[in-house]
Each structure stands twice: as structure tokens, then as C-alpha cells.
Amino acid sequence: MKENIAKILKKIYDQDADYKKKLDRWEHKIPKTLTDSELEGLKILDLLPNQFEVFEHDTALQRLMNLKNHKKLNLPFVNALFLKGITGENVRGRQTLMSFIYLKHLPEHKFQGNESCEICGLPKKETLDKTEELYSYYSGHSWNELPLHFLVELEEALKFDQPEITESDHQKLADLLSFIDGAEEGETPGQLEKRIAKNKILPKTDKYQRYGILQTLAECGILPNEYFEPAFDKFSTQKELWEISKKMKGSSRSDVILPLAGWRGVNKVNFKKYKEIFVDLMES
Ligand SMILES: [Zn+2]
Structure with missing residues (x-):
């Protein structure tokens, strides 16, 4: 069932939405092509469409801060999901490590800025269809922008069990890293993505899934x-990230953003960091 979730949600979200004037929002109908059992499956997983929620900066930040202290949300849990995401066994697992890293050093603060916060990137106020955001993750995508979406995804991820990781799951990531490490000095992230595609290193992924x-x-x-320390070690404010983006010389293609945009072949793979995060910390 779970592996079909993206297909079922696609039937819903690929259709045009209807504008509901009274509520000032775009809603998605359940199409006739959806079977009763598919609908039941969505209900069980709490993934019916149009689950709108209004988020405001301070309360969203507080919910993120609470997640930061949540016992279940630890590195072995998010890593296990990520590894199953890479093998393709459960593509929904790809996002959780990214969301977790964002939380790691997130500081308490007051909203600063206009539409979105210059410190954390959360919007001042925004209404989201939570199921629509989760659809992107069930489709195997992962993104490092729009932290409000991390909140939605982490709150769902807490319902998941920690998968059992095998030696071959670990090997898949190790193989990917040694492939990346073979980069020519001047290789750009875009060239790396193409090289991975050409050599079928991450089968059944599209360009944006590979970027994720x-x-x-x-x-x-x-x-x-x-250019800057990774989010795993240090929190950078949105303002700092904008400044770095502006300063980056020979800025790379517009569809790649920081921190990946700052990588070149010459930077290779930091295997020490890999060992720290995926070997030492998973065993502890
Ligand atoms: Zn903020």
C-alpha cells in the first residue's frame, strides 16, 4: 500500500484545483478513478487531500523546537530512513534527515523581516495543504528550502517505525560516495548529477530526486x-545564506542552491564526516 501512495496522491493532485471563494483556497476533489480501497488507505494514513492548516511563525517555530527535543527524532532513526530512501525501498524516507539537520542548531528567536523570517526562513503566516506537501516526499523528492514543510514532514515521520538497516543498505551509500569521489577537479554539481544518471548509480530517480x-x-x-560550515555543524541564518549566494564566484546553475551549489569536484567527499554521521553515530 505505502509504495503506491504517491500514485494515488498523483490521481488527486494532478487534476486542476477548485477555488473556494469563501475560504480563499484551492481545493482538490477526490476523482472517480480512486477505488474504495485506495481511499480507505489514504484515510488510514491520514493523507486525505485538503488538510489545510494556518501556520504562524512563532507557533511553528515552537513546534519545531519541541521536535528538537523529541526522543524518537535522533540520528539513527533519520539515517535509517535516509538509507532506505537511497536504496529506493522507501523513497518517503529521503527527506527526514534533511529536516532533522535543519533543526539541529535552530535557535530560539523573534520573527525578523517582512514576509519570511531572515533568521529561520519560516513565513510570517501561511496556509498549507499538508497532504499536498507530503505528496512531494512520497514521490521521492527532498528539499532544503521552505522550513515550514520540514515541520509538516517531521510530524508525519514520527509515526514511522525505524527500519532495520542491513549491510547492503550501508553499502549503497558507500558506493555512491566512492563514485562521487572519482570526480574531476572542476566538476560542478550539475555535471555530477548527470554523471550519476549516465552511470545509473541511483536507479529510478529523476534529476531533482538526485539533487535532493x-x-x-x-x-x-x-x-x-x-564557503560556510554545513548545517549539521552550525546554523546559518537565511540572511547569511543570501549573502553567501551573492558572493559565490562563478555561480552555478540556478536550479542548484546552497550548500550543494558550493561543491566542486576538487572538494571530493569528506569520508571522515561520513564515518562520523553514518557509522559512529548510528552505532552509539
Ligand atoms: Zn524565524
């Missing part, structure tokens, strides 16, 4: 960059 996985490795500091 690489971006997570960059957030870990496993794909290092020379």
Missing part, C-alpha cells in the same frame, strides 16, 4: 564546500 539526495549529503558536510 546530493543536497542532503552537502547539508551533512559529506559533500563539502569552501
Whole structure:
């Protein structure tokens, strides 16, 4: 059932939405092509469409801070989900490590800025269809922007069991890293993504899914960059990230953002960091 979730949600979210004037929002109908058992499956997983919620900065931040202290949300749990995401066994697991890293050093603060916060990137106020955001993760995508979406995804991820990780799951990531480490000095993230695609290193992924996985490795500091410390070690404010983006010389293609945008072949793979995060900390 779970592996079909993306297909079922696609039937719903690929259709045009209806504008509900009274509520000032776009809603998605349940199409006739959905079977009773598919609908029942969505209900059980709490994934019916149009689960709108209004989020405001201070309360969203507080919910994130509470998650930071949640016992279940630890590195072995999010790593296990990520490894199953890379093998393709459960693509929904790809996002949770990225969201977890964002939380790691997130500081308490007051909203600063106009529409979105210059410190944490949360919006001042925004209404989201939570199921629509989760659909992207069930489709195997992972993103490091828009932290409000991390809140939605982490609150769902807490319902998951920690998967059992095998030697071959670990090997999949190790193989990916040794492949990346073979990069030519001047290789850009875009060229790396193409090389991975050409050599079928991450089967059944599209370009943006591959970027999501690489971006997570960059957030870990496993794909290092020379501009700033990875989020795994240090929190950078949105304002600092904008400043770094502006300063970056020979800025890379617009569809790659920091920290992956700061990686070049010459930076290779930081295997020490890999060992720290995926071997030592998973065993402890
Ligand atoms: Zn903020």
C-alpha cells in the first residue's frame, strides 16, 4: 500500500484545483478513478487531500523546537530512513534527515523581516495543504528550502517505525560516495548529477530526486564546500545564506542552491564526516 501512495496522491493532485471563494483556497476533489480501497488507505494514513492548516511563525517555530527535543527524532532513526530512501525501498524516507539537520542548531528567536523570517526562513503566516506537501516526499523528492514543510514532514515521520538497516543498505551509500569521489577537479554539481544518471548509480530517480539526495549529503558536510560550515555543524541564518549566494564566484546553475551549489569536484567527499554521521553515530 505505502509504495503506491504517491500514485494515488498523483490521481488527486494532478487534476486542476477548485477555488473556494469563501475560504480563499484551492481545493482538490477526490476523482472517480480512486477505488474504495485506495481511499480507505489514504484515510488510514491520514493523507486525505485538503488538510489545510494556518501556520504562524512563532507557533511553528515552537513546534519545531519541541521536535528538537523529541526522543524518537535522533540520528539513527533519520539515517535509517535516509538509507532506505537511497536504496529506493522507501523513497518517503529521503527527506527526514534533511529536516532533522535543519533543526539541529535552530535557535530560539523573534520573527525578523517582512514576509519570511531572515533568521529561520519560516513565513510570517501561511496556509498549507499538508497532504499536498507530503505528496512531494512520497514521490521521492527532498528539499532544503521552505522550513515550514520540514515541520509538516517531521510530524508525519514520527509515526514511522525505524527500519532495520542491513549491510547492503550501508553499502549503497558507500558506493555512491566512492563514485562521487572519482570526480574531476572542476566538476560542478550539475555535471555530477548527470554523471550519476549516465552511470545509473541511483536507479529510478529523476534529476531533482538526485539533487535532493546530493543536497542532503552537502547539508551533512559529506559533500563539502569552501564557503560556510554545513548545517549539521552550525546554523546559518537565511540572511547569511543570501549573502553567501551573492558572493559565490562563478555561480552555478540556478536550479542548484546552497550548500550543494558550493561543491566542486576538487572538494571530493569528506569520508571522515561520513564515518562520523553514518557509522559512529548510528552505532552509539
Ligand atoms: Zn524565524
